Amino acid sequence: MNDALSEQVMSALAKVKHVPRESITPESTLDSLKLDSLDKISLLFELEELLGTTIPDNALNDVLIAGDVVERVRSLKDAATAGS
């Protein structure tokens, strides 16, 4: 889904990897972006900053493509909203 959250997540990915935002699509695999474990924790930091919430350490463990990151973040955000 192309929305504000998706845009924010793609931008965070682009920031962590120092690549142009346009080079990342929801179908981009994290492998193709060469997102290693250290990059993943940098991404989690950027996402926490962005959302102002706490994301669990293992949130991105089984995520394969950029679009999945968006959906994972969306569900965390929705859960946080529902719980508040």
Place this chain on the structure above:
Amino acid sequence: MTRRVVVTGLGCISALGANHEEFWSALREARPGIAPLEGFEPGRLRFANAAQVRGFDPAVHLEATRLDLLDRFAQFALVAARQAVTDAGLEWTAALRERAAVICGSSMGGQCTQDDQFAELYGRNRERIHPLTIPRVMANAAVSHICMEYGLTGPAFTISSACSSSNHAIGQALELVRSGRADVALTGGSEAPLSFATLKGWEAMRVVSPDTCRPFSRDRKGLVLGEGGAILVLEPLDRARARGARVYAELAGAGMSADAHHITQPTVAGPAHAMRAALEDAGLAPESVGYINAHGTGTPGNDPVESRAIHDAFGAHAAKLAVSSTKSLHGHALGAAGALEAVATVLALHHGVLPPTANFIVHDPECDLDVIPNHAREARVEAALSNSFAFGGLNAVLAFRAFAN
């Protein structure tokens, strides 16, 4: 196995310039790197000057993804290492990579990163700091990045002994190459201590000069902080000869000691012991030494004690020695000091020119040495020492011998 070890490559980033050539020409011409401190709020520090590395744009040297991982201290080391490897004309083979040592000194590691990130927590009350803080701050980061740059898989570690860090590191690298445990070593050190909290720490020690650094001059008022990094390539003489490498000088020995006295006050005995140990390790008679690159911080405390230590170690020959403190030009780069000064000493032997003690005004009878005041001196000397003495009373002295190619 004992092998003669020579210096075949130099890399250097300092307030005196972007490479060892600029460093040397500034030393030779007594062109100071000490200038008004930039980048800090005016009026919040009691001193105004520092020997800052200016015009260093890390993005020119390092790609953005790499830079994320590198504090300024590691940037200096990595760029200096690249310069040194190129300067030495090293060609890496699988066998050489396995037998390459990387031993560097740093007193404080990634202090700029630590300062910035802790300010977020304590100053701005934020809940999180950047996840790359730890890998940037760790004092071994510089060594690890140099290893990764070239795929070097031999012995590699960082030594931290405050202002003696680099000399201890170079001494360990000498040991590894001399004993045959490594066939080449990249060694030296780096420091980037010009963060606000670190400056405040030094201010509180009341050892920083309000103006400039005047080592051994009676009107000296203290040290001036500096930053930078330098790397030397060490190789066994036989290997250097076999590949037709240019040799700057021989690293003939190293001497170390502990004062075991006081956490900040130096002794005469400790430094004298380290100088004697360096001479003995190098197989040098005291009379063969013509130059000492002094620790020479320019503090009221260090310079008379170091002068007495030199007299103690050299006896009557102390009157014939030329001694200078190049900290008067490149500032006190703390854990990088020994590396910068090793480059100065090696180039002094190589060029037959002794760098001066700048800003010298008045002779101090408590520092009764020929300190090469203000102007470099042409002199071919057989051997030279480079002194580093640290807070905590940990002393490390390197002994270099001139080498005729």
